[in-house]
Amino acid sequence: MSALVQALADFRFLRPWWLLALAALPALWWLWRRRQQRANAWRGLVDQHLLVHLQVGGGRAQVLGLVGIVLAWVLATLALAGPSWQRSEQPLWQTRAPLVVALDLSDAIAANDLPPSRLLQARAKLATLLRERAGGQVALVAYAGEPFTVAPLTDDAANVALFLDALDPAIMPVQGSDARRAILWSEGLLRNAGFDRGQILVLTDHADPAAEGAARRALDAGFSVSVLGLGTLAGAAYRQADGQFGRAQLDAASLQRLAAAGGGRFQVLRSDDADLRALGVLDPPSEDASAARGEKGSAWLDQGYWMLPALMLLVLLAFRRGGVLAALALCAVLPMAQPAQAVDWWQRADQQAHARIEQGAKAYRGGDYAAATLDFSGLDSADGLYNLGNALAKQGKYDEAIATYDKALQHQPGMEDAIANRAAVEAARRRQPPAGGQGGQGGEQGKQPPEQKSGQQPSSDGKQDDKPGQDQQDKQQQDKQDADKGAKNSSGDAKPEPPRSAAEQQREQQAADAAQRARMQQAMQQQAGQGAQQKAGQAKPETAAEREQRQATEAWLRRVPDDPGGLLRAKFQLEYQRRQREGE
Numbered sequence: 001m002s003a004l005v006q007a008l009a010d011f012r013f014l015r016p017w018w019l020l021a022l023a024a025l026p027a028l029w030w031l032w033r034r035r036q037q038r039a040n041a042w043r044g045l046v047d048q049h050l051l052v053h054l055q056v057g058g059g060r061a062q063v064l065g066l067v068g069i070v071l072a073w074v075l076a077t078l079a080l081a082g083p084s085w086q087r088s089e090q091p092l093w094q095t096r097a098p099l100v101v102a103l104d105l106s107d108a109i110a111a112n113d114l115p116p117s118r119l120l121q122a123r124a125k126l127a128t129l130l131r132e133r134a135g136g137q138v139a140l141v142a143y144a145g146e147p148f149t150v151a152p153l154t155d156d157a158a159n160v161a162l163f164l165d166a167l168d169p170a171i172m173p174v175q176g177s178d179a180r181r182a183i184l185w186s187e188g189l190l191r192n193a194g195f196d197r198g199q200i201l202v203l204t205d206h207a208d209p210a211a212e213g214a215a216r217r218a219l220d221a222g223f224s225v226s227v228l229g230l231g232t233l234a235g236a237a238y239r240q241a242d243g244q245f246g247r248a249q250l251d252a253a254s255l256q257r258l259a260a261a262g263g264g265r266f267q268v269l270r271s272d273d274a275d276l277r278a279l280g281v282l283d284p285p286s287e288d289a290s291a292a293r294g295e296k297g298s299a300w301l302d303q304g305y306w307m308l309p310a311l312m313l314l315v316l317l318a319f320r321r322g323g324v325l326a327a328l329a330l331c332a333v334l335p336m337a338q339p340a341q342a343v344d345w346w347q348r349a350d351q352q353a354h355a356r357i358e359q360g361a362k363a364y365r366g367g368d369y370a371a372a373t374l375d376f377s378g379l380d381s382a383d384g385l386y387n388l389g390n391a392l393a394k395q396g397k398y399d400e401a402i403a404t405y406d407k408a409l410q411h412q413p414g415m416e417d418a419i420a421n422r423a424a425v426e427a428a429r430r431r432q433p434p435a436g437g438q439g440g441q442g443g444e445q446g447k448q449p450p451e452q453k454s455g456q457q458p459s460s461d462g463k464q465d466d467k468p469g470q471d472q473q474d475k476q477q478q479d480k481q482d483a484d485k486g487a488k489n490s491s492g493d494a495k496p497e498p499p500r501s502a503a504e505q506q507r508e509q510q511a512a513d514a515a516q517r518a519r520m521q522q523a524m525q526q527q528a529g530q531g532a533q534q535k536a537g538q539a540k541p542e543t544a545a546e547r548e549q550r551q552a553t554e555a556w557l558r559r560v561p562d563d564p565g566g567l568l569r570a571k572f573q574l575e576y577q578r579r580q581r582e583g584e
Helices: 002-010 016-039 048-054 060-081 118-132 157-161 179-192 209-220 252-261 274-279 304-317 323-332 349-365 369-376 382-394 398-411 416-431 439-446 470-492 500-538 544-558 566-582
Strands: 087-091 099-104 138-143 147-154 198-204 223-229 236-239 245-248 263-268 296-300
Touching (some): 016 060, 099 179, 118 157, 118 198, 138 179, 147 179, 147 566, 179 198, 179 209, 179 223, 209 223, 209 252, 223 252, 263 274, 349 369, 369 382, 382 398, 382 416, 398 416
Parallel strands (some): 099 138, 099 198, 223 263
Antiparallel strands (some): 087 296, 138 147
16 A cells, blocks of 8 residues: 555656647547538537438447547557656766877977887887777877867767878977977867766976966866876987987976976876876776766656557458458558669768769779769869879870870879889880871880889880880880989988987887888788689789780889878878968
8 A cells, every 4th residue: 555655656657748648638529529510511400309210320339439538549648658666776877088199299209219209109009009998089189380180079989090000200290399289179079069077188398487387277177188208217219300319318297397387297208008007097987976986866767658558459350341451551562762862962062072082083993994084074173183094094095194194184283103103104105106107016015004102113014016126225214214213312311420329219210110010911912812813813824015004004103102101290290281271
């Protein structure tokens, strides 16, 4: 009895506004009665006591039907109102605090007091952070003289890790080490994402009073600033952007003051993850203190579903005989929905251009150069014109390809790939035999265009020329030009002999990068070799000309420089130019 009394005391509706639907019942009843009276035309012609005996049906059946409709209306309204008399404990929703990592990419990060270099150690530490962090959004900011967003706030830490290999001082458009602007920029990322709490982690070797002021401002806004020190107290030499040499040392005192001003913690970079755990970034705190303590809340249970069986029973009684079969038959003849796809009317111009480039690249890789030419046509950009020139060259249309390369260079002067391919196409055009001479050979040779990478050189494409010694002479001359070019570059890049520490640092970093490129090239060569073996087992044996062409292509691909930071460098440069124009 006490349980029933307690249930009645706790009874409530979770959505009480639905009860207003009951107020429509009297109006519906009045409208139904009025309609019934107007529908009966005999009422004004026959007496009431005789009309009852003349009518067929109605009476009790109509009343029962009306009662059923009213009862179903009431049950449906009560179910939608959400009756409840019990509570259930539920864990509180926990939101992990977001983290913005600001990495100092000034020239000092090339110092080797953390062997092999500070840069490689920072990359490895960030990889560990992104791999072991337990939830929460994370963003990556690189700064030197200006801060730039490498990756915005995201729940996918693996997406941020893709940019780690591209981090290098060379991608920064302006040098310096402005930690103040980096902290303010990180605060802006958190604020624009709608967070009022969060963490900022700065990786650098020193801080100034201006950075401490920015950290205090971030703390007042609800964002703590922690610091991970890069380097050692002894320090090491590094090469600056102007070719001079400087010395970088860890200023632990200034970093401790920066962390104290930002309400965070300070740690020096270590080889294990103890520094990250001490900073508290691997297990980010929850934004809700009660959720962090494991407290639970209670919610009222919606009991409206108990009325559904009675409602369904009334619906079944309302079916006429044979109505179910008619409904099934109607469903059987309904037409199937046709697949639909949104047209490109709702795409921006840049999205349409990107889609055409993707479609053209697919056709190009499939060998359908005519279709690729149609897809690339009309793209008024340097990349679009460059791709169009490659497609035209693949079809042997050398004059049109050269004109297209010239247009691409007008959009982007100094485009190395376009310059190299234009020179290769022009050389291939000069090697074509005159019309009417050896047309068969010339047509076959016209099908062999230059490849698409910078630094490529024209070749005979495996075809024999009228002059047997011409190809060998061209090859020797080209080798000599490459040797002269290499000597010129070497002399142009010569710098004063660095100190021993800087030289060791440069050699170790170059060795690490070279080893990484070697592993990637080895994997690509193995995959290409397997594909070639499978293709050889299915297709006809390749000719000597095809083998020479394939080897030349592979040699050109191996000469392509590994520049993972090119995209970020271009992005940061454009952003920096925009800031200069807008006066930021």
